[in-house]
Amino acid sequence: MHIDGYCPGCGGGDGHQSCKIVKCAITTSSPEFCSLCSEYPCKNYEHITDFDSFITHQNMFANLKKLNNIGIEQYKKELEEKIKILNLLLNKYNDGRKKSFYCLAVNLLELNDINEVISKLNEKTRNETDLKKKAKIAQELFNSAAKNKNITLKLNKKRK
Template sequence: MTSKKFKRNGLLFSLCGLNCSLCPMFIRGRCSGCREGSTCYMICEFAPCSIEHGNIDYCFECEEYPCKKYEGIDLHDSLISHRNQLKDMEKAKAMGIENYRAEQRVKKGILDKLLKEYDNSNMDVFFCLAVNLMEVDDLKRILDEADGLTKNMNLDEKSSFMKDSLNECAQKRNITLKLRH
């Protein structure tokens, strides 16, 4: 194992393809993941590989990508869904990291609004999952509709309405809004 520090330049999107800015642990400030100066290389199989390949910021920058580390990567979840990990890595590679980061900032803004206006203090994981897995256009449409329809509702009613709306749209898109452990 190397003694070099693991460093990253971008914190919204992880080295291996997770959308950190949409993770409850990251939002709560309890993540020791791919942060600059982190020692996560002790538990993460991707971090030492990044160091060995010149401290690359994203696995897709490596000439060996995708490697064996990606076999079955989307089969497990933690507090963030891993279902789109490889797909999102490919998307970032194809559209360019700056464009991908811009999309993630939009998603983070949507998540912030959901947490501020629709979270009755037990919906953060669900909202993070929905924003991570669903498309921006669907999320914006749902928020726009909800803003008008929930004006006279209390927070519990608004939260329930939003959960139902997100689940309904997700089902139409064949997206399951539940973490797999």
């Protein structure tokens, strides 16, 4: 979450002083990833996945576990592939209303599931030129893939 002295996450700004996780990373000689720390999961992680901010926290623990299991380099490769797919979706299938949806889908689904959706999407939209129709097909395919994995592609917002 705090790589090379910078965290691009929740809230922005230098130091991210309101974020207890980044504050810990700045003030201690912690490892590059929290999950590599001997104290992980610590009190900073209590209730952290209960609600989302503008990004989802739903896979936070699973992602850190995956990072530990497959290693940083392989995990980084997966994230880079997801970034490429997200850019493809935003450039070819975004009708101006799907950015958050695609971010959630790419974040919450496994790479193999995303690639399956992209394959079906390419097939189903091969002759389609209407962007709204392409976006609708993409949303339907991602929702179907998510439903098969018991995933809801919505942010879990805290009620006021």
